Amino acid sequence: MTKESLAQVPDLSVDLCKITLKNPVIAASGTCGFGLELMPFYHPSVLGGFSTKGLTLYPRPGNHGIRLHETRAGLMNSIGLQNPGTEVFVKEILPKIRGLTNCLIANVGGSDFDDYIEAVEMVSAADVDMIELNISCPNVKCGGMAFGIRTQDAAAIVKAVRPACKKPLMVKLSPNAHDLVEVALAVQDEGADCLSLVNTFSALAIDVYTRKPVFNNVTAGLSGPAIKPIALRMTRDVAKAVQIPVVGMGGIETGIDAIEFIMAGATAVQVGTAGMVQPDILPKIIDEMAQFMASQGISNLMEIQGII
Amino acid sequence: MTTDLYTVISNKQVAPSIFSMTVKDHLNLPVQPGQFHMLKTLAAEPLLPRPLSINDVENETLTFLYEVKGDGTKNLAALTTGQQLRITGPLGQGFNIDGIVGDARLPKVLLVAGGIGIAPFKYLARSLKKKATVSLAAGFRSNPYAIDDFKEFVDDIKIATEDGSYGVEGRVTLVFNPADFDVVIACGPTPMMRAVKEMCKQAKVKCILSMEARMACGIGACLGCTIRTTKGMLRVCADGPVFDANEVIFND
Numbered sequence: 001m002t003k004e005s006l007a008q009v010p011d012l013s014v015d016l017c018k019i020t021l022k023n024p025v026i027a028a029s030g031t032c033g034f035g036l037e038l039m040p041f042y043h044p045s046v047l048g049g050f051s052t053k054g055l056t057l058y059p060r061p062g063n064h065g066i067r068l069h070e071t072r073a074g075l076m077n078s079i080g081l082q083n084p085g086t087e088v089f090v091k092e093i094l095p096k097i098r099g100l101t102n103c104l105i106a107n108v109g110g111s112d113f114d115d116y117i118e119a120v121e122m123v124s125a126a127d128v129d130m131i132e133l134n135i136s137c138p139n140v141k142c143g144g145m146a147f148g149i150r151t152q153d154a155a156a157i158v159k160a161v162r163p164a165c166k167k168p169l170m171v172k173l174s175p176n177a178h179d180l181v182e183v184a185l186a187v188q189d190e191g192a193d194c195l196s197l198v199n200t201f202s203a204l205a206i207d208v209y210t211r212k213p214v215f216n217n218v219t220a221g222l223s224g225p226a227i228k229p230i231a232l233r234m235t236r237d238v239a240k241a242v243q244i245p246v247v248g249m250g251g252i253e254t255g256i257d258a259i260e261f262i263m264a265g266a267t268a269v270q271v272g273t274a275g276m277v278q279p280d281i282l283p284k285i286i287d288e289m290a291q292f293m294a295s296q297g298i299s300n301l302m303e304i305q306g307i308i
Numbered sequence: 309m310t311t312d313l314y315t316v317i318s319n320k321q322v323a324p325s326i327f328s329m330t331v332k333d334h335l336n337l338p339v340q341p342g343q344f345h346m347l348k349t350l351a352a353e354p355l356l357p358r359p360l361s362i363n364d365v366e367n368e369t370l371t372f373l374y375e376v377k378g379d380g381t382k383n384l385a386a387l388t389t390g391q392q393l394r395i396t397g398p399l400g401q402g403f404n405i406d407g408i409v410g411d412a413r414l415p416k417v418l419l420v421a422g423g424i425g426i427a428p429f430k431y432l433a434r435s436l437k438k439k440a441t442v443s444l445a446a447g448f449r450s451n452p453y454a455i456d457d458f459k460e461f462v463d464d465i466k467i468a469t470e471d472g473s474y475g476v477e478g479r480v481t482l483v484f485n486p487a488d489f490d491v492v493i494a495c496g497p498t499p500m501m502r503a504v505k506e507m508c509k510q511a512k513v514k515c516i517l518s519m520e521a522r523m524a525c526g527i528g529a530c531l532g533c534t535i536r537t538t539k540g541m542l543r544v545c546a547d548g549p550v551f552d553a554n555e556v557i558f559n560d
Binding site: 031033041061067069073075079082273277279 | 353354532
């Protein structure tokens with residue numbers, strides 16, 4: 001790098017709910033474990049932040065049977081929120097990972113209101129920087145639908161957990177919502193500090209030889225490059241509608257993909273599936289964003305955020 | 309473990325659908341027998357890398373023995389000398405040689421392979437040389453392969469083929485008695501693994517299994533490859549692929 005280009009090193013830092021991220025690239029929940037799994041490949045502190053595996057109040061063993069199925073340009077998963085529970089997280093895991101990043105996002109899910117509230121209360125009182133509320137996991141109280149599908153359910157759960165949440169609250173939206181923009185606006189009104197979207201698309205795979213669905217739960221969540229154009233459109237739809245920051249995700253594989261999400265209105269991005277395809281891809285995405293900005297004379301991401 | 313581009317030295321078919329690929333091990337990382345790597349060609353599709361156990365480590369090369377089953381392995385089989393591919397590894401918990409050998413002087417170890425389950429055993433047999441008396445029992449649907457690889461490392465080879473074209477006709481479980489050994493180590497299809505575990509349990513012989521699973525990340529992050537065990541759902545990629553047979557719970 002020449003002296004001239006060094007002088008033009010672009011600024012990738014972004015502000016998300018009063019936390020300054022050194023860059024807008026966050027490792028997505030469920031794809032980076034608790035951050036320690038990344039250590040052989042890079043130190044997680046090079047990222048803008050990372051979001052933990054989804055936590056629930058009580059430990060969950062996760063789903064039986066096939067959990068993964070590859071599709072054209074995509075990956076279907078049905079892990080079933082296997083996690084050690086919030087207490088083990090706070091007491092045993094958090095002390096080991098606290099120093100890995102200055103934006104430690106704890107992803108929290110639940111199956112009913114009480115579980116959600118208690119889990120958010122416990123985790124947000126611990127030394128995490130942000131809570132990412134997962135409202136797209138199965139919910140028995142709503143007849144097997146997810147909290148993120150119907151606007152009134154999404155609003156109700158955010159309203160319920162907001163007083164219990166002592167940290168900035170990011171709400172992770174489901175692309176399966178009946179009306180995503182309506183859900184986003186309702187969640188904003190109930191006190192969400194920012195939004196992340198999209199979670200996986202509900203999808204189906206069939207084994208024609210056994211004449212059965214591939215997954216025990218019949219449907220599973222689709223991620224990966226196959227969903228990127230739709231996720232990008234949804235990110236723009238929501239970012240245009242709300243006043244709070246939006247963290248975009250869905251199929252990002254390159255720095256250029258990430259720039260697209262920023263142009264579509266995202267303040268930051270999350271990367272999931274691509275990091276499982278190639279474990280050191282996130283730092284490469286950050287480098288590619290910087291290269292793109294340098295080549296285009298962009299000194300700060302705010303210059304291009306939401307320009308589409 | 310690391311992720312990097314590796315260069316193919318050779319990639320040849322050794323039997324119908326079975327290939328052996330050797331790459332230059334420019335990083336020369338320590339590899340335990342029973343560990344695996346994630347391999348992906350530079351093609352965009354399929355998306356995920358494929359987990360392949362390490363077949364052999366020698367003279368700054370890594371060798372993978374694999375069966376072409378789908379698009380991922382088909383892409384691998386099409387690689388030619390000098391081409392590059394991405395390899396992440398070595399990954400997982402391999403065979404614990406000290407644990408296998410224990411305090412015994414030249415313990416009797418049996419390796420039970422079903423089909424391509426023979427892949428991790430060459431490097432294991434090499435690693436056990438002079439530390440144990442090693443026998444191999446290998447089962448195939450039809451034509452045996454990779455058997456000659458073992459001649460310098462094992463004392464005894466027994467073969468079963470389902471079509472009777474070679475060795476004993478039938479399953480590999482017909483050609484050994486676990487009571488003749490101190491340790492039995494198996495790698496192969498689930499029904500074989502379940503049967504070997506049961507035979508060893510009856511004979512009260514230590515049994516070790518190298519498990520296989522669909523994987524996405526390969527590094528313990530995504531929890532996609534878990535199996536049921538007495539210790540809960542464990543990750544084949546990071547907690548295994550090598551497990552004590554007593555821990556593994558086979559479904560149904």
